[in-house]
Amino acid sequence: MMQKIRLTKHFSFEAAHALHNYDGKCSHLHGHSYQFFVTVIGYPEQDPVSPKCGMVMDFGLLKKIVNEEIIDRFDHSVVLSEKSTFNFDANNPIFSNTIIVPFQPTCENMLIHFASKIQPRLPDGVELWKLKLYETADSYAEWCNEDN
Numbered sequence: 001m002m003q004k005i006r007l008t009k010h011f012s013f014e015a016a017h018a019l020h021n022y023d024g025k026c027s028h029l030h031g032h033s034y035q036f037f038v039t040v041i042g043y044p045e046q047d048p049v050s051p052k053c054g055m056v057m058d059f060g061l062l063k064k065i066v067n068e069e070i071i072d073r074f075d076h077s078v079v080l081s082e083k084s085t086f087n088f089d090a091n092n093p094i095f096s097n098t099i100i101v102p103f104q105p106t107c108e109n110m111l112i113h114f115a116s117k118i119q120p121r122l123p124d125g126v127e128l129w130k131l132k133l134y135e136t137a138d139s140y141a142e143w144c145n146e147d148n
Contacts, residue, residue, distance in 0.1 A: 002046065006129055008039040009062050013075035017105040020081040029078070029086065035134035038066050038118065041145075042126040057126050069117040079105040107135045111143040 016031040042056040052058060077097040080086055081104050088095045103109040111131050119128045127145060134140040 002043045004041055005044055005056050006039050006041045007056050007059065007062065008037055008130075009059060009066065011036040011038065011066055011071055013071050015074050015077050015079055017079040018084065018086055019104055019106065020084045022104075032135050034074075035140075036066075036070070036114075037130075037132040038062065038128075039130040039132075040122060040126050041129040057123055061123070065118060065121045069121065070114050074099065079110070081105060107133050107139075107141040111141055115143050115148075 013034050013036065014031060015034060016029055017026075018029045019026040021027070040057060040062065044054050044056055045052045047053055077099050078095065079099045079101060082100050082102050084100075088098070090098070101109075101113065103113065111133050114133070115128060115131055118131075122128060129145050131143040132140055133142075
């Protein structure tokens with residue numbers, strides 16, 4: 001009897017953001033040391049001649065996908081809503097890694113965005129199961145496939 005298995009890979013990145021029109025401290029530009037957990041689910045490969053026999057997917061492939069879609073883009077970036085009124089000179093090298101997004105860059109919205117980037121890149125038969133993004137050491141948001 002085949003059984004589904006979940007795999008989780010842990011990533012970390014540094015990023016700054018400001019929440020447009022927010023009524024608290026987060027309206028100011030500030031940074032976080034994000035901890036990001038990506039969990040996929042699937043059946044392990046059963047073909048005994050396959051080099052991936054026994055694997056749901058190669059951890060290296062999961063790392064490659066998440067690095068290309070999320071970490072390489074967001075690490076050491078400034079993330080701002082397209083509605084932001086934050087004034088900066090886009091030609092100044094200090095702002096060369098500014099990401100303008102069509103949403104408020106909250107932990108929750110970032111997870112929805114991250115899910116939309118990771119899911120299409122997964123191999124056939126492998127589903128994105130859960131994303132967990134720690135914004136601080138004791139605060140995180142979670143995206144779960146079963147809820148969506």
